[in-house]
Amino acid sequence: MRDEMRKRAEEERARTLARVAMEQEAARVQEAAEARRRAEDMARRHQNMADGYRRNW
Incomplete structure (x- = not known):
């Protein structure tokens, strides 16, 4: 009886x-x-900024 309860508790802990x-x-x-x-x-965003600078040069 006690072994069965311990086994059930261990299985529950393993599932948890x-x-x-x-x-996680x-x-x-x-x-x-x-x-x-x-x-x-x-x-x-950085690429867009770089493209904008190139266009404005």
């Missing part, structure tokens, strides 16, 4: 750890995508 790990990975992936989007936006 797996879920937390998946959530999803958050990391989303953060990386946002950082990439920001970097691409900044690169585009």
Whole structure:
């Protein structure tokens, strides 16, 4: 009886750890995508500025 309860608790803990790990990975992936989007936006802005300077010379 006690072994069964311990086994169930260990399984529940393993599921919880797996879920937390998946959530952390999803958050990391989303953060990386946002950082990439920001970097691409900044690169585009800089390119637009450079193009503007070239046109005005």
